[in-house]
Amino acid sequence: MSLTELDLQYIWHPFTQQKNMLPPIAITQGRGSVLIDENGNEYIDAISSWWVNLHGHAHPYIAEKLYRQALQLEQVIFAGFTHKPAVELASRLIPLLPGNFSKVFYSDNGSTSTEVALKMAVQYWWNKRAANDEPGLKRNKILAFKNAYHGDTFGAMSVSDRSVFTLAFHDLLFDVIFIDTPTTENLTETFSLIQQHAHAIAAFIYEPLAQGAGCMHMYSASAMDMLLGFVKAQKIICIADEVMTGFGRTGKLFASEYMAVKPDIICLSKGLTGGTMALGVTACTQEIYSAYLADDKLKTFFHGHSFTANPLACTAANASLDLLLQPSALNKIDWLTNANKLWAGQLQQSAAELGIKNIRTLGTILAFEIEQGKDEYLNNISGAITQKAMAQGVYIRPLGNTVYIMPPYSLTNEEYEKIKAAVMDILSNTA
Incomplete structure (x- = not known):
């Protein structure tokens, strides 16, 4: 056959x-x-x-790097251990990312990178409330764009547009506050809607400037900058889903470079390894990370999977970065x-x-x-x-x-x- x-x-x-x-x-x-x-x-x-x-x-360069790494270390548990490819990749990504990022959390694809970001943002407010830093707040709502697509796992589907991709699962998805992509004409109405719910919104997730699976819908960087500025003023965590737009696709290394206001969390995958292997990254600022530093073990970020920071995938990503920056x-x-x-x-x-x-x-x-x-x-x-x-x-x-x-x-x-x-x-x- x-x-x-x-x-x-x-x-x-x-x-x-x-x-x-x-x-x-x-x-x-x-x-x-x-x-x-x-x-x-x-x-x-x-x-x-x-x-x-x-x-x-x-690509022969990526293939050679993978071959050499496979002979040295192909996989190791990432709880309690680390390795050079993961450390090298994180230390190289942080200075390149569009914002003041501090830490990298590894996962295995674009959908899980957004799941990590959503959980990270929601638990940030849960941890702050538990520590009495924000005792009166219960922020657990997500703000997202209509026509969005963030992946096929349940959290990612929830913050995506209700469409043919999610139709069979609508009764199981959590409620989300959806807004239109920004234009100078709709910003006032959008600001009013956000302000009504700001006390309950944990995070705003968005695909910067181009919605990939949403039929390549593109929108204004200047209007987006104004929207991000307003959202940040409400203390809402901004999550840039750059799974598709990252690594040069929009003409800059990251689409968020087109805006002056930068995200607090960024999601990466797809081009991260040059298309060689599955790998996801969710990077966050020090402020987000600090909310998880506590003697209370309940404030731990309980997320991970068997292949977190796989050495081969991280090696492919490092090799891809070598080529990309030439x-x-x-x-x-x-x-x-x-x-x-x-x-x-x-x-x-x-x-x-x-x-x-x-x-x-x-x-x-x-x-x-x-x-x-x-x-x-x-x-x-x-x-x-x-x-x-x-x-x-x-x-x-x-x-x-x-x-x-x-x-x-x-x-x-x-x-x-x-x-x-x-x-x-x-x-x-x-x-």
């Missing part, structure tokens, strides 16, 4: 209706920005394999940012003829909607676009009728032009 036939017999795929699904393509090799299937067909990975791959597939990678981010702006301008000029709208770009991300059917994740045009692009050697996976690209930084000019040509051909024959 082929890999695809064995897969169909044994495997359940994510975010995929299994009935009548197309047979999955068996990928046997990755090289730079290209994926290669078992028949030798090549596909440019224009979405970085769900936004995780930064430097290209099977001028060649930073220059490629700038190049992709400028190339996207140029292409967005070209798309804007012919939007009506192509049947597209809402063309937008932020750093290495470019997105637009196809004007067919509803603007929603379940729009069937997604699968048709993917198939047409694959036939031209390009892999994209639209979010419903939202087409986007977010390529790895290994992308060449020729590969970028091939992505453009494929997308333009599809649009010309779809409109």
Whole structure:
């Protein structure tokens, strides 16, 4: 049996209706920005394999570092022990992060990094109340954006928009105060709503400037800065979910760099290891951490998992950072940012003829909607676009009728032009 036939017999795929699904393509090799299937067909990975791959597939530098670490130490319990890859990664991340961060807490993916952040923020107020630092307060509500997506575990689902992703579980999710992403027109109304509930709000969680799974919705940095300033004035902990936006995706190392007001907690994953292994980071300020320092053991942060700070994953993250901070990678981010702006301008000029709208770009991300059917994740045009692009050697996976690209930084000019040509051909024959 082929890999695809064995897969169909044994495997359940994510975010995929299994009935009548197309047979999955068996990928046997990755090289730079290209994926290669078992028949030798090549596909440019224009979405970085769900936004995780930064430097290209099977990068020899990361692979060599992993090999050497695997021969030395592959895993050790992280309660009572430590190791060089974890210490090195934390000490390197802290100075790079957009804010006054002090401590790094490790987990295993983006969803758990947000779970950690939510628990960290809620227990911060519980600890303060127990210590009589804030005796009159019981802050346990979360403020979040409509259209948000923070992961698929229950806490992360609760602070995400009520959508097709969470529909079956709505009765089990905790209540959240949802607000619109900020504009100069809605800030006054939003401020009023926040002020009504500020005494009960523990934290505000947000995807800075770009909501990934929310169909790449983008919003204003200046309005967000005003919103963050107001939220901070209410003593509400600010949690930046930079799982998707981190490590150069928005044109800066972190999207929070676009705002003057910085978060108290930041969540990282996806590009953290260059797409090589699963790893999550939740970093916090000293003020947050200090609320857990006590003789009372009930104020301990009781969270962790077996693979916390896995040495191999931390090694991959250190290797990815080595590559990311080189001028060649930073220059490629700038190049992709400028190339996207140029292409967005070209798309804007012919939007009506192509049947597209809402063309937008932020750093290495470019997105637009196809004007067919509803603007929603379940729009069937997604699968048709993917198939047409694959036939031209390009892999994209639209979010419903939202087409986007977010390529790895290994992308060449020729590969970028091939992505453009494929997308333009599809649009010309779809409109």
